[in-house]
Amino acid sequence: MRGEPASPIAAHTHEHVFLGANHGRNERKVWLVIALTASMMVVEIVAGTLTGSMALVADGWHMSTHAAAMLISALAYLYARRHARDPRFSFGTGKMGDLAGFASAVVLALVALLIGWESLLRLADPTPISFTQAIAVAVLGLLVNIASAWLLRDEPHGHGHGHSHGHAHDHHGHAHGDHDHHAGQDNNLRSAYLHVLADALTSVLAIAALLVGSMYGWLWADPLMGLVGALVIARWSLGLLRDTGGVLLDTVPHEPGEDVPAEIRAALETGGDRITDLHVWQVGPGHHAAIIALLSPTPQQPADYKARLAHVHELSHITVEVARAA
Incomplete structure (x- = not known):
């Protein structure tokens, strides 16, 4: 209404x-x-x-x-x-x-x-x-x-x-x-x-x-x-x-001049944050999906990790799982 x-x-x-x-x-x-x-x-x-x-x-x-x-x-x-x-x-x-x-x-x-x-x-x-x-x-x-x-x-x-x-x-x-x-x-x-x-x-x-x-x-x-x-x-x-x-078969995409997994790691592995599991695959022309598992001493809100990946324009669907490091 x-x-x-x-x-x-x-x-x-x-x-x-x-x-x-x-x-x-x-x-x-x-x-x-x-x-x-x-x-x-x-x-x-x-x-x-x-x-x-x-x-x-x-x-x-x-x-x-x-x-x-x-x-x-x-x-x-x-x-x-x-x-x-x-x-x-x-x-x-x-x-x-x-x-x-x-x-x-x-x-x-x-x-x-x-x-x-x-x-x-x-x-x-x-x-x-x-x-x-x-x-x-x-x-x-x-x-x-x-x-x-x-x-x-x-x-x-x-x-x-x-x-x-x-x-x-x-x-x-x-x-x-x-x-x-x-x-x-x-x-x-x-x-x-x-x-x-x-x-x-x-x-x-x-x-x-x-x-x-x-x-x-x-x-x-x-x-x-x-x-x-x-x-x-x-x-x-x-x-x-x-x-x-x-x-x-969802192989890791790697086009000339583009390395999406490397860009993701560079953006998220800062400070004490480390990626423990990463899956990247193509879901359509120019569209990639990513599932990311993070270990962090100070876990942040999901939006914070997404904001760090905003410059990776190939990513259209992102799933982030965060666990607190001991």
Whole structure:
């Protein structure tokens, strides 16, 4: 009812919305690139089949995997946004993008094996290629890749949206408040972006193979480039598996130029205070959570420890436990 004071409990509750910066904008960009990629995928597969170009067919199927992987990314954005406040998710849906990236990396690894196997078969038994038509389509595919990469580029941005907060508590009670947070890296957008870059590289290899084949009649150059493309895709998929898997398994975050655990220790281990247990993990792009156990000869209020961490903008959720030292 209007005029009544807010509930004391309500004043200390908070949401766990840890979506990345520009979540909605990135989602729209991925959907647009999916449309571009799917259209070009159909053109390349059909043209490669008609002209007999393995490199062009491989590039088309490679684009199809990128379209499927980007669809996973787009659906992850959609699901994370719609369920951002679902209480079933203890720390929100900020890691949904990493789950999507991990899934797309697995698909890419399988496709790399298929392309590599088909290229080996073509090396053993080369087939005639209509070079002129194949080169024209490959160039068109490269242009689509460049346009898609431009759309998905990760532009510099400020603070992300979503309620960024920290809360600290000990045996006396609870305290919470707001933090500004570092924008961080959106692995879901990065996944889609790297798919497009890898696809552009495959297009370049296809064009190079077709040019060499048309000038010197080296039919083996086409499947050879298919093998090179397969190796590039496999290496990229392994890198994405490593990065997204680390987030999903709550490894200690350590990005270049940033060491959140070290910053926490530097801020709290002053005087006689010592950290006896520290857990830091990523809960969303640019959002990190921390559980800190402190031993202090003169325990302070939770808000005091939180205030010491105010400059660590990557922290969005903080839990502090304090025990009195003997």
